[in-house]
Amino acid sequence: MNLLDIGVLSERSGVPASTLRYYEEIGLIESLGRRGLRRQFGPEALTQLALISMGKTAGFSLQEIKNAFGKRGIATLPRPALLRRAEDIDVQIRKLTTLRNALRHVAECSAPSHMECPKFRRLLSLAPYSHAPTEARPRAKAKRR
Numbered sequence: 462m463n464l465l466d467i468g469v470l471s472e473r474s475g476v477p478a479s480t481l482r483y484y485e486e487i488g489l490i491e492s493l494g495r496r497g498l499r500r501q502f503g504p505e506a507l508t509q510l511a512l513i514s515m516g517k518t519a520g521f522s523l524q525e526i527k528n529a530f531g532k533r534g535i536a537t538l539p540r541p542a543l544l545r546r547a548e549d550i551d552v553q554i555r556k557l558t559t560l561r562n563a564l565r566h567v568a569e570c571s572a573p574s575h576m577e578c579p580k581f582r583r584l585l586s587l588a589p590y591s592h593a594p595t596e597a598r599p600r601a602k603a604k605r606r
Contacts, residue, residue, distance in 0.1 A: 470502050482500070566580055
């Protein structure tokens with residue numbers, strides 16, 4: 462088996478050696494030995510690091526990612542959690558698409574100012590919470606006990 466020195470693993474994966482040491486400390490990856498003072502990893506560490514990167518990008522915590530690794534670092538991907546996260550990402554994509562379209566409209570709008578643009582004002586009113594000076598929003602009355 463060809464072991465990868467921590468420096469080689471860092472170079473091939475793009476993950477800093479300090480991060481590799483941290484991942485080993487928390488149990489995400491495992492070194493198979495040392496050559497002098499330098500940790501040695503199996504080639505499967507590259508696959509594990511790719512899965513860790515993908516999991517982080519998808520919004521999973523390091524603990525959630527660690528839980529997805531079974532015995533000997535083999536991934537046991539939790540399909541229901543993956544489907545839920547994919548649905549969350551779909552929601553994010555829709556929101557970001559709307560935001561992108563709004564920003565493009567505002568950048569290209571011919572109104573003298575953004576606040577004079579009816580479409581921009583309508584977009585502001587659709588925002589979950591806005592600090593923009595639109596019409597006063599009624600406050601919810603406090604419940605009396």
